[in-house]
Amino acid sequence: MTIDVATGIVRILKQEGVGWVSTFPVCRVNNALGREGVPMLMMRDDRYAVAVADAFSRITAGSRIGVCTFQGGVNAAGMQYAYAGMAQAYEDGSPVLCITDGVPAGASGNSQYDVASAMKTVSKWFGYLDRPERTPELMRRAFTMLRSGRPGPVILAIPNATATYDETADPYRPVKGWKSAPDPADVRAAVDELLEARNPLIYAGEGVIYAGASEDLKALAELVNVPVITTLKAKGAFPENHPLFVGVRGDQVAHYLNKSDLILAIGSSLSPGRFSHGIPDAAKKTIIHCNVDELHINKMFPTAHAVIGDARFTLQALRQEVSDRTSGAGRKAGDVAAEVKAARDQGLARYRQVMNSDETPINPYRVYGDLMEVLDLKNSFVTHESGNTRDQLSTVFDTLIPRGFLGWGNVSTLGFSLAAAIAAKKAFPDRTSVAVTGEAGLGYMLGNLEVLLREKLGITVVHISNGGFAGYGPGFWGPGHDPFTHRVLGPDDVDMSKVIGSLGFHTERVSEPAEIIPALRRALEINTSGRPAYIEFVCCQYPVYGQWVGRGEG
Ligand SMILES: Cc1ncc(C[n+]2csc(CCOP(=O)(O)OP(=O)(O)O)c2C)c(N)n1
Numbered sequence: 001m002t003i004d005v006a007t008g009i010v011r012i013l014k015q016e017g018v019g020w021v022s023t024f025p026v027c028r029v030n031n032a033l034g035r036e037g038v039p040m041l042m043m044r045d046d047r048y049a050v051a052v053a054d055a056f057s058r059i060t061a062g063s064r065i066g067v068c069t070f071q072g073g074v075n076a077a078g079m080q081y082a083y084a085g086m087a088q089a090y091e092d093g094s095p096v097l098c099i100t101d102g103v104p105a106g107a108s109g110n111s112q113y114d115v116a117s118a119m120k121t122v123s124k125w126f127g128y129l130d131r132p133e134r135t136p137e138l139m140r141r142a143f144t145m146l147r148s149g150r151p152g153p154v155i156l157a158i159p160n161a162t163a164t165y166d167e168t169a170d171p172y173r174p175v176k177g178w179k180s181a182p183d184p185a186d187v188r189a190a191v192d193e194l195l196e197a198r199n200p201l202i203y204a205g206e207g208v209i210y211a212g213a214s215e216d217l218k219a220l221a222e223l224v225n226v227p228v229i230t231t232l233k234a235k236g237a238f239p240e241n242h243p244l245f246v247g248v249r250g251d252q253v254a255h256y257l258n259k260s261d262l263i264l265a266i267g268s269s270l271s272p273g274r275f276s277h278g279i280p281d282a283a284k285k286t287i288i289h290c291n292v293d294e295l296h297i298n299k300m301f302p303t304a305h306a307v308i309g310d311a312r313f314t315l316q317a318l319r320q321e322v323s324d325r326t327s328g329a330g331r332k333a334g335d336v337a338a339e340v341k342a343a344r345d346q347g348l349a350r351y352r353q354v355m356n357s358d359e360t361p362i363n364p365y366r367v368y369g370d371l372m373e374v375l376d377l378k379n380s381f382v383t384h385e386s387g388n389t390r391d392q393l394s395t396v397f398d399t400l401i402p403r404g405f406l407g408w409g410n411v412s413t414l415g416f417s418l419a420a421a422i423a424a425k426k427a428f429p430d431r432t433s434v435a436v437t438g439e440a441g442l443g444y445m446l447g448n449l450e451v452l453l454r455e456k457l458g459i460t461v462v463h464i465s466n467g468g469f470a471g472y473g474p475g476f477w478g479p480g481h482d483p484f485t486h487r488v489l490g491p492d493d494v495d496m497s498k499v500i501g502s503l504g505f506h507t508e509r510v511s512e513p514a515e516i517i518p519a520l521r522r523a524l525e526i527n528t529s530g531r532p533a534y535i536e537f538v539c540c541q542y543p544v545y546g547q548w549v550g551r552g553e554g
């Protein structure tokens, strides 16, 4: 059977279980999606097309691959705009498949922008389909890269989507994806150190979530009686009501990072960026680095022992080894849980206090506290924006299930929260989905709000409306780090609930703390009928949150 490349790609996507594709016009594969009955989620710009697919891969931990298409080829406006989304996916390690038009053979000199070079800087693998009959080969390679090893985006450029090939010559079979188990000698060495350590700490990264290893993490932590911190992107990998959970950030996390003599890192790059901890006094600590491959071993900090392999297999092997060595008794330690509770109570005290604040304008922590009260934390999804909402929510929001909260941002591109909330609704239609944003994130998402109405996506956007880019403004207890660049029109000047209400959203504007819970309840109820909601909470600027540790400058 002779078919065209676009049709071949779409049929393979169907074989790979892809149920929909996010897009922004135009990519020459799109008409085949239409013909073959694969729904397209039409976003309102190319960057959001990437971001929704990216977030879908993250939220499903790569078990369902997000796929997007956007304009490419010569003078690829769409691709240039999509670059921001791909850069974020690459930096955050998200296994998203991006399909775009390729520059046709013979046209590579027609534009200034070097497409292939640009794409290679933001992808785990970039494929260029230079012959139509290579369609199954490149798709096999793409899904191998997406489902195996360290997660990252794959970009496929199709220079001639109407070229034809024989579909039967190289029949496509879905790609399973492969994992590896660690070397037993490395596991033994790690356990030797772990059982000797006086103050070990587990440092869990997003690899735990991608490996589906949350239960295994809990089992190991309990067996060895070791406190756990998670990275921002791994928030929720460990149940945050567990007695051994220390936190993501805040004074209690700083305390444990400082006092630890051994860090058992699992599924994390241990590469301090803007939104992660460094390891203080690393040279005086033993760092055991369990990771999917060697990329991050001996990178920023000296690795004492590396354990290379899938996080789930690694956690299981560590647990088995500890169990064998200790006849199932685990590691003896004092009352670790009581110490963790005391440190958490102390570290969180000032946030817990303002979570009950009656002040007006509303303290943002009051909104977060009330949000936690209203949501079923085992059946909901919350994400933050870039700005104070990330810093504050990642300090206090209790996450009880993996991906009950999506923390994002090695690169944290403003506006991603809406894409994440959409992807969460697509992944788990029965879960409540909430994006918490400031004015900057809202500005990025405004054009895309129409998508929620068209697609009947019952999502709530919570706006912490404080009239400025608060993190940069005059600080709560000081001058702020960039007070000249923070002021925008605020709730006294513009009523965003009217603006967004005119689009067709259910909207409310809330100025009184006592009204937060009823307003949230109304919005979430309305969401169940597929209608999106926006609530503007008139808040004070309150840039207070837990800090990252060991990074030198702030
Ligand atoms: C695309 C992009 N550009 C710039 C930034 C840097 N940035 C981070 S937060 C922020 C402003 C946040 O202000 P707002 O949304 O009002 O939130 P607030 O801190 O007041 O809660 C900016 C400009 C970014 N994260 N993404």
Ligand SMILES: [Mg+2]
Residues within 6 Å of the ligand: 438, 439, 440, 464, 465, 466, 467, 468, 469, 470
């Ligand atoms: Mg703001």
